[in-house]
Amino acid sequence: MTRxxxxxxSDRAMENNLLRVEWDDLGLLTxxxxxxxxxxxxxxxxxxLQLHDDNPAxxxxxxxxxxxxxxxxxxxxxAAQQTEQPGGLRGAVRFTREFGASRxxxxxxxxxxxxxxxxxxxxxxxxQHKLLKVAFPVTVSSDEATYETQFGHVTRxxxxxxxRAKAMFEVCAQRWADLGDELYGVALxxxxxxxxxxxxxxxxxxxxxxxxxPDPGADRGWHRFTYALMxxxxxxxxxxxxxxAEDLNSPLRIVRGRPGExxxxxxxxxxxxVIAEAIKRAEDSDAVIVRLYEAWGRSCxxxxxxxxxxxxxxxxxxxxxxxxEKDVRDGQVELELTPFKILxxxxxx
Numbered sequence: 001m002t003r004x005x006x007x008x009x010s011d012r013a014m015e016n017n018l019l020r021v022e023w024d025d026l027g028l029l030t031x032x033x034x035x036x037x038x039x040x041x042x043x044x045x046x047x048x049l050q051l052h053d054d055n056p057a058x059x060x061x062x063x064x065x066x067x068x069x070x071x072x073x074x075x076x077x078x079a080a081q082q083t084e085q086p087g088g089l090r091g092a093v094r095f096t097r098e099f100g101a102s103r104x105x106x107x108x109x110x111x112x113x114x115x116x117x118x119x120x121x122x123x124x125x126x127x128q129h130k131l132l133k134v135a136f137p138v139t140v141s142s143d144e145a146t147y148e149t150q151f152g153h154v155t156r157x158x159x160x161x162x163x164r165a166k167a168m169f170e171v172c173a174q175r176w177a178d179l180g181d182e183l184y185g186v187a188l189x190x191x192x193x194x195x196x197x198x199x200x201x202x203x204x205x206x207x208x209x210x211x212x213x214p215d216p217g218a219d220r221g222w223h224r225f226t227y228a229l230m231x232x233x234x235x236x237x238x239x240x241x242x243x244x245a246e247d248l249n250s251p252l253r254i255v256r257g258r259p260g261e262x263x264x265x266x267x268x269x270x271x272x273x274v275i276a277e278a279i280k281r282a283e284d285s286d287a288v289i290v291r292l293y294e295a296w297g298r299s300c301x302x303x304x305x306x307x308x309x310x311x312x313x314x315x316x317x318x319x320x321x322x323x324x325e326k327d328v329r330d331g332q333v334e335l336e337l338t339p340f341k342i343l344x345x346x347x348x349x
Contacts, residue, residue, distance in 0.1 A: 007091035014091035044137035101126035147173035175245035310347035
């Protein structure tokens with residue numbers, strides 16, 4: 001095993017062949033150096049927890065009012081730090097912070113050969129009318145940031161120059177948000193937190209709230225979640241941000257197999273631009289349904305290859321009614337997709 005295949009951990013730093021991460025004695029990130037791009041990712045203290053007063057004028061458990069931004073407490077008290085692994089294929093460091101009656105424990109993980117810096121969190125949340133966010137000030141900027149939606153993505157302004165832009169101070173998103181341009185960017189990913197705000201060059205993710213109506217004890221108790229930072233050359237499409245978010249939310253499961261046995265996937269697609277979102281049995285036949293979508297927002301041609309015994313294929317609607325037949329040649333089906341197109345492919349033996 002070569003040095004490039006390892007993660008090295010020291011007292012205040014860990015690194016693999018792509019990134020070097022450093023933190024201070026408070027556990028705040030002071031540097032993420034991108035070795036491949038030769039540039040610094042952070043412009044200030046990163047992975048900073050920020051606690052806001054959260055008292056919406058209406059709809060306590062649903063709304064976040066703009067006024068919450070007037071109050072902020074940075075949580076920098078470090079109760080404990082423990083290096084869990086001296087190196088190898090994975091570097092890990094644990095930080096614990098206590099504030100109010102709450103306890104926030106976090107494991108920061110960097111894998112060998114990965115651009116993904118993960119933060120695996122366990123929180124005993126005991127606050128009331130508080131909003132907890134995590135902030136990463138970065139060295140990239142753009143007038144717009146990109147946010148994942150179901151089967152696609154949208155852009156939203158990173159400034160408050162207009163009343164319309166100011167109204168977008170909080171953005172709902174799915175598994176990732178990205179700030180950058182065609183040459184370099186930074187993605188902030190999550191596995192179950194869907195509120196972001198990116199203003200200027202500061203990327204923030206909403207982690208926890210504590211409303212009291214209609215449930216006076218809403219959200220209190222133990223929470224476990226993961227978020228991750230992914231600096232990357234190129235734009236988010238070619239850099240693999242979408243696939244990284246998929247891996248974070250649906251990690252590989254290890255199952256027992258036969259030694260030396262080789263298997264191919266049920267479905268393979270020749271471009272990362274098109275994603276197979278679901279594979280299932282048809283509702284009223286033995287056919288197999290493959291639901292796909294174009295994820296980059298750009299037209300393309302994709303070839304779907306299957307190891308299933310499929311001799312016929314149809315494009316169908318969401319009710320699985322056939323629209324038109326597609327040729328199957330050597331187990332492959334060629335498809336034309338427009339931006340963000342959702343297709344349902346029915347395979348029959």
